[in-house]
Amino acid sequence: MIKQCLSQRPELRIIITSATIEPGIFVDFFKSSCSSPPVYRVSGKTFPVEIEYGSENPSEEGDYIDRAVKKAQNVHLKENDKEGGILVFLTSGLETEKAVQKFEQLGEKNVVVLQHHGRLPPHEQKKVFQDVPPGVRKIVFATNVVETSVTIPGMKFVIDSGMAKIAIYDHKKNKQVLKVMQISQSSANQRKGRAGRTSPGKCFRLYSESFYK
Numbered sequence: 001m002i003k004q005c006l007s008q009r010p011e012l013r014i015i016i017t018s019a020t021i022e023p024g025i026f027v028d029f030f031k032s033s034c035s036s037p038p039v040y041r042v043s044g045k046t047f048p049v050e051i052e053y054g055s056e057n058p059s060e061e062g063d064y065i066d067r068a069v070k071k072a073q074n075v076h077l078k079e080n081d082k083e084g085g086i087l088v089f090l091t092s093g094l095e096t097e098k099a100v101q102k103f104e105q106l107g108e109k110n111v112v113v114l115q116h117h118g119r120l121p122p123h124e125q126k127k128v129f130q131d132v133p134p135g136v137r138k139i140v141f142a143t144n145v146v147e148t149s150v151t152i153p154g155m156k157f158v159i160d161s162g163m164a165k166i167a168i169y170d171h172k173k174n175k176q177v178l179k180v181m182q183i184s185q186s187s188a189n190q191r192k193g194r195a196g197r198t199s200p201g202k203c204f205r206l207y208s209e210s211f212y213k
Contacts, residue, residue, distance in 0.1 A: 003030060047196040049158075053209045058162030058182055065095055067206050068161050069102045072139055075157050075204065076108060084156030084201070085138040087146065089191050091165040091180050093117040096141040103139065110135055116142040116152070128152050144183075147190040151197055158195040160188060162207040188212055 006012055016026055023039045030037050058064050068088050075086055090096050096115035103113050116128045129152065132138050140152055144164045162183055170177045183191075188205065195201030205212065 006030070046193065047198070047200045049192050049196040049200070050202045051192065052202065052204050053212070054204075054206045055208060057207045057211045064161040064163055064206060065090060065099055066102070068141075068159055069099050069106075071159050071204055071206065072103060072141075073106055073108060075159065075202075076111060076137055076139065079157065079202075081156060082110070082135060082137060083132075083154070085140065085152065085154040086157045086159065087152060087155040087194055088139070088141045088159040089147075089161055089164075090141055090143060091161070091163050092143060093119050096143065099141040103141075111137050111139055113139045114141070116140055116146060116150070118143065118145045144187065144191075146194065147187060151194070153198065155194055155197070156199060156201040158191055158201065158203045160191045160203060160205045160207075162188070162205065162211070182211075185212060 002014060006014065014030070027037050027039060054067075056067070068090060072086050072088055088099065090099060093115070096117055100113050100115050103111075112132050114128050116125060128138070128140050128142075132154075138154060140146075140155070142152075146152060160183075163180055164183045164187060165178045166181045166183075167176050168179055168181075169175075192203040192205075195203050
């Protein structure tokens with residue numbers, strides 16, 4: 001439809017922006033016999049992120065929740081930067097709520113444990129953006145809503161479960177459904193980038209390097 005409009009209204013200007021799309025697809029689609037759409041790349045400032053891989057691969061059985069909570073505790077106790085926030089990726093609000101409960105039962109000190117997902121009330125979502133007292137670490141269990149659209153300040157450590165709830169087409173039901181699945185390499189890179197937004201960080205992937213590749 002947009003391409004048809006351009007043929008009738010050549011004075012129109014269309015701008016397509018994204019952090020992840022492959023521009024060649026759109027260039028080939030919109031180019032004409034006499035011109036090709038320009039591509040501009042704007043690189044923001046990023047910081048190095050160290051990656052640590054796990055020995056197991058993610059599965060749909062749900063064991064990744066316990067492993068993510070255990071890893072969050074391990075990072076909290078062993079990392080020298082005691083104020084660097086920890087962002088943990090899970091698949092749903094139900095999982096983030098369960099993870100918060102599990103972590104709070106560990107009884108760790110000097111932490112504020114929160115969750116963030118699209119169905120939280122606005123006043124609850126705002127909590128992850130609030131400052132914590134000096135010497136206190138913020139730990140946020142979140143869904144993939146924070147992969148690209150939300151930047152939570154102070155996050156220096158990312159724990160990637162390797163799983164997400166993804167919309168797919170179910171041929172039997174003849175409709176789109178949400179299913180817990182292993183994430184793509186692109187999503188893994190987006191998650192890693194959450195640790196390097198404002199300072200150098202670390203990304204702990206709960207899966208092997210061979211799974212990522």
